Amino acid sequence: MNTSVNPCVDFYQYACGNWIAKNPLPADRARWGRFNELQDHNEKVALDILQGAAAAKTRSALDQKIGDLYTSCMDTAGINKKGIEPIKAELDRINAIENREGIVAEMARLHRMGIGVVFGFGSRPDPKDSNRMIAVLSPGGLSLPDRDYYLKTDPKSVEIRQRYVQHVQKMFQLAGDTTEAASQKAKMVLDLETILAKDALDRVSMRDPNKIYHMLARKDLADLLPMLDWDAFFQGIGAPPFESLNVVYPDGLKQFAADLTGLPLETGKAYFSYQLLRSSAAALAAPFENEYFDFWQRYLAGVKEPRPRNMRCVTVVDRALGDLLGQKYVQAAFSADAKAQITTLVDGLEKTMGEDIAALPWMTDETKAAAQIKLKAITNNVGYPKKWRDYSKVNVKPDDFAGNLERATEVMYSQRIEKIGQPTDKNEWTMTTPTVNANYSAQSNSINFPAGILQVPFFDAKRDLAVNYGGVGAVIGHEMTHGFDDQGRKFDADGNLRDWWSAKDGSEFEKRATCIADEYSSFTSVDDMKLNGRLTLGENTADNGGVRIAYMALENATKDKKLPVLDGFTPEQRLFLGFAQVWCENMSPQELRQRAMTDPHSPGRFRVNGTLQNMPEFQKAFSCKPDQPMVSQNACRVW
Numbered sequence: 001m002n003t004s005v006n007p008c009v010d011f012y013q014y015a016c017g018n019w020i021a022k023n024p025l026p027a028d029r030a031r032w033g034r035f036n037e038l039q040d041h042n043e044k045v046a047l048d049i050l051q052g053a054a055a056a057k058t059r060s061a062l063d064q065k066i067g068d069l070y071t072s073c074m075d076t077a078g079i080n081k082k083g084i085e086p087i088k089a090e091l092d093r094i095n096a097i098e099n100r101e102g103i104v105a106e107m108a109r110l111h112r113m114g115i116g117v118v119f120g121f122g123s124r125p126d127p128k129d130s131n132r133m134i135a136v137l138s139p140g141g142l143s144l145p146d147r148d149y150y151l152k153t154d155p156k157s158v159e160i161r162q163r164y165v166q167h168v169q170k171m172f173q174l175a176g177d178t179t180e181a182a183s184q185k186a187k188m189v190l191d192l193e194t195i196l197a198k199d200a201l202d203r204v205s206m207r208d209p210n211k212i213y214h215m216l217a218r219k220d221l222a223d224l225l226p227m228l229d230w231d232a233f234f235q236g237i238g239a240p241p242f243e244s245l246n247v248v249y250p251d252g253l254k255q256f257a258a259d260l261t262g263l264p265l266e267t268g269k270a271y272f273s274y275q276l277l278r279s280s281a282a283a284l285a286a287p288f289e290n291e292y293f294d295f296w297q298r299y300l301a302g303v304k305e306p307r308p309r310n311m312r313c314v315t316v317v318d319r320a321l322g323d324l325l326g327q328k329y330v331q332a333a334f335s336a337d338a339k340a341q342i343t344t345l346v347d348g349l350e351k352t353m354g355e356d357i358a359a360l361p362w363m364t365d366e367t368k369a370a371a372q373i374k375l376k377a378i379t380n381n382v383g384y385p386k387k388w389r390d391y392s393k394v395n396v397k398p399d400d401f402a403g404n405l406e407r408a409t410e411v412m413y414s415q416r417i418e419k420i421g422q423p424t425d426k427n428e429w430t431m432t433t434p435t436v437n438a439n440y441s442a443q444s445n446s447i448n449f450p451a452g453i454l455q456v457p458f459f460d461a462k463r464d465l466a467v468n469y470g471g472v473g474a475v476i477g478h479e480m481t482h483g484f485d486d487q488g489r490k491f492d493a494d495g496n497l498r499d500w501w502s503a504k505d506g507s508e509f510e511k512r513a514t515c516i517a518d519e520y521s522s523f524t525s526v527d528d529m530k531l532n533g534r535l536t537l538g539e540n541t542a543d544n545g546g547v548r549i550a551y552m553a554l555e556n557a558t559k560d561k562k563l564p565v566l567d568g569f570t571p572e573q574r575l576f577l578g579f580a581q582v583w584c585e586n587m588s589p590q591e592l593r594q595r596a597m598t599d600p601h602s603p604g605r606f607r608v609n610g611t612l613q614n615m616p617e618f619q620k621a622f623s624c625k626p627d628q629p630m631v632s633q634n635a636c637r638v639w
């Protein structure tokens with residue numbers, strides 16, 4: 001804490017100032033916060049597990065897979081000796097393409113390798129029938145973090161594109177092209193990606209479930225993008241038979257067809273080659289990896305040096321075989337007692353949210369009743385999934401890093417594609433167990449808390465209850481509130497996109513949400529970059545609701561036995577400190593810029609101050625005066 005700052009002037013500095021000063025950005029990070037401290041800790045637990053599994057003389061099939069993947073990742077001598085060999089055959093195949101059939105076949109091959117060229121294709125629950133998995137075709141295929149990077153004309157954006165083209169050229173040169181050929185191909189990559197960017201939907205629209213739902217017959221695709229042999233593509237990726245699919249943005253696909261007219265085949269080939277190089281760089285010899293780091297990390301994110309190899313290899317195993325590593329992580333770091341305590345907390349918060357809904361002044365009784373039904377229907381998943389993912393088909397060898405990744409990706413891709421037409425498995429997790437995150441899934445109407453986040457600073461089974469309510473309590477409240485933010489509120493208790501709101505309640509909600517959107521749009525993240533209040537609306541709504549519910553739940557839980565004052569702080573003050581101190585962080589200016597355009601979450605400073613300046617409970621706890629900065633003159637409240 002920096003107690004020289006007045007908590008009613010800048011609570012974030014008051015709660016985090018000393019941490020921020022004492023924890024400058026490490027050279028290998030774009031962002032360093034208490035989230036990352038925990039992530040670091042979890043990775044060290046995982047590293048122990050992997051080193052043990054790699055070295056063991058006799059071992060289980062599980063240990064063989066995670067241990068050998070780790071070993072193959074650490075084998076830099078072997079990786080360097082292979083140079084570009086792991087993707088040479090694929091690059092040659094791309095270079096030899098002579099016609100449209102060849103393009104489609106390659107598109108399918110790359111998709112199976114997890115490289116979503118041109119568009120994204122996969123399986124998702126049907127928004128209006130959440131029990132059924134359907135095929136989804138969505139805008140995609142970009143390299144830079146957002147379509148704005150290709151379209152904006154301010155000097156910084158122009159500079160980023162120039163640097164990007166230089167980087168793409170270097171990657172082609174490393175792959176064996178002459179300077180001239182590499183330079184031409186790099187321009188082609190930017191050309192094609194600029195078209196894809198132009199024909200993509202912006203991030204704010206992508207958050208609106210009604211704007212991204214267009215069920216079409218499979219044969220309609222031929223009208224949208226006639227030059228692509230769709231049957232050949234779907235066969236190539238191994239999709240099961242299906243008759244209809246959700247085309248997220250049909251207008252964009254149609255426009256893309258028009259924009260392709262007259263574009264040479266070579267442009268597509270250059271684009272495929274770079275996409276392959278980019279996604280394989282981490283598994284290739286050092287020059288590729290270094291060039292990749294130089295542009296994507298050093299230049300674009302402001303990171304000064306790569307993370308240590310062993311830590312990067314932990315991340316690799318977590319991504320490729322996450323549920324195997326996760327099983328071992330849970331044994332090492334998550335007790336039955338912690339699970340029981342968290343489950344009690346979740347139940348308390350759910351009850352409190354029910355009371356909060358019942359007391360809302362702006363909602364009619366009918367909509368309240370529907371909201372209560374939705375709240376009661378939320379499934380709570382704590383710690384780890386009910387069923388672990390199966391990796392028996394993934395063959396892992398200790399001396400074939402690139403091959404291991406390729407095989408793991410193909411198996412995962414097939415598992416995803418084969419779900420088309422199947423019933424939805426609502427128990428499936430999208431995060432691995434050591435992950436420091438949590439989520440709400442609108443279509444399974446579930447909140448999910450991996451063991452990785454149920455740790456210090458969020459939670460400690462032996463610590464002051466008030467701090468736990470401010471930490472993990474606010475996270476649980478945050479995820480519950482997602483079920484009722486501008487996006488979540490459009491789905492019903494069964495996870496279906498259906499309007500269960502009366503028109504009046506809907507417009508009352510929108511009015512309150514707009515207050516939040518305007519508030520956060522007024523915050524400057526870095527230089528002249530403002531936050532986008534519409535992009536961050538769901539997260540900010542969830543932060544605001546989450547702390548309030550955590551606060552109310554703590555009051556409920558300690559009604560009969562008030563907690564004592566500790567270190568001079570009341571329980572309420574400790575709750576707000578516990579909340580704020582989860583968000584202490586330092587970020588590079590490059591990272592702040594990138595996140596302002598792409599991240600639906602606000603930076604820590606605004607997650608804390610933007611939320612608490614709306615809360616009379618906070619202002620009362622710290623005796624703030626009406627004219628102080630932490631007392632908003634136009635306080636927003638949705639939940």
Ligand SMILES: [Zn+2]
Pocket residue numbers: 478479482539542
């Ligand atoms: Zn969230």
